[in-house]
Amino acid sequence: MSPAATTPPEVLAPSNGADSANGNAQGEQLGETPVFLSTEPGPDHDWKITLRGKVIAITGANRGIGLGLATVCLANDAAEIYSLDLFEPGEEFQALAKAHPKRVHYLHCDVTSEESVIKAVDTIVEQSSRIDGMIANAGMTKHQPALNFDRPQLEQLFNLNVFGAYFCATAAAKKFIELGIKGSIVFTASMTSYRPNRAAPSAPYGGTKGAVRNMAHTLAMEWAKHGIRVNSISPGFVRTQMTYYMNKAPDWNLKMQYYGGMPRLADPRELGGAYVYLLSEGASYTTGIDIPVAGIVGAW
Template identity: 30%
Template sequence: MLNHANQFDLQGKVAVVTGCSSGLGISFTEALLNNGANVVICARREKELQQMAKKLDSSGHRVIPVRADVTVQDDVERLFQEVNRIFNRLDILVNNAGMDSEGTPFAERIESNDFEMTIKVNLVGSWNCSKAAGIYMLSSGKGGSIINIASIAGLGGSKGMLSPGYSAAKAGIINLTQNLAANWSDRGVRVNCIAPGYFPSEMSTFVRNNPAVTEHVKSQIPLGRFGNPEELNGILLLLASDASSYITGQTIAVDGGFSSTVGARDPSAAVYETWAEFLDGDKGTKLQSS
């Protein structure tokens, strides 16, 4: 009889997780480590990356930090060369690095360079790492699993809530997932996507710090609350493991039902006014993870 618990076992496998100096990348890494994987973590911010590696390594699992900017091709190549040198294998890639450089949902206020940077980090960064990982996985003959982290922002437009470049980048990641899955799955490389809803992170700071916005968003979520980072780990482990051996090219929303409701993307007047006051008061911020 098939032991279903063993399907989720990652013992001896090697994973790369990008964007690990803060946010969801930390939770993803802990989940992979706790299920037996060796994990190489990367981020642009060296100090935060080393601190996180030290904390995670104290748990007794093997975690290797490699500083890398996913938008820089040389950094990405060096990252995967290091993975190959240390482990001589690669089984899992989690494309988690992302940022919102626009800091506003109002398209007319966005600078072109901020729009371009948001696209570059989220979409181009995911492509750079997917290509590099795909080459290793395809050449090994053993395949692997690539897990892209998109967002419910990539599932449709939003008035007054989500930056257009961020939404466009995440939509691009969803389509990239489908395209790579169509091209690589017959050679053993599965590619899937997780689209988180509202979770505690640097990029949800504005929502969580403004009561009117918080209450409006919660009212649009059937489960009535924001998610906890640990609630993403189940789907991550499913997609990383043999338990999802017949799943590829899929985007799975983990959002408390937010994306299933009609009208969830239209803000209340209070939300719209709060955004306007926030920006007019020159308190706008560039929101980024790692």
């Protein structure tokens, strides 16, 4: 086996003068190991999958999937959860906050505004002295034939699902770097980023989630040197205020026989284990991936 096959890529010397000049132009001397903040745990690391001591921000956590994720993060010992949401908390969120006093917080935030997101992240650090994880979950869908979409509807979808996710990721990453925290970012993508939703097609929605999933891969590559991990989760059909009607349709059972897989909608909390893993230090060598948690849809 050649030396190149056994030598870590980051310490391989450039192979020619052009590469050497390029490396030196980037501030690296020939033969020197690039500055790289490793996510490898220290010798005293507890290998239990846990969020103990971590402060996690979740966009859109006042209801739906985000609320379910907040519940599971708390069950896995997260120190504090912040819901960044445009809407005022409802009864379910208030009940969760009451059950976990001083651990659950709400911050009014419009994720389509970069300034609003930055302000929310700054507030988290001011109040809790740190931020360890960002779940960019807030999103919306609209199901109708592609030829029926107008420009304002498209802009609404892309502003929230794509630009909002990007603003949350970059605001969190900047704060991680500033504080020297090996942070984790998890996007909520969708199985429609892989394949169409035959039950309720929406080409623009699938396009936004495809953008989110690809963004996770690219940001993971860019930010690995800072010890920041970026991943995504692609849920299937989840029972929320936006999907509650689906299993009430008269042809629901027939559709489920056609799709195969698990013939039901998921409880939002059933997604939580995947998010907890990606947010935890147990996933210290996991970045740039998407985990489908899809039940029915994965069987298409």
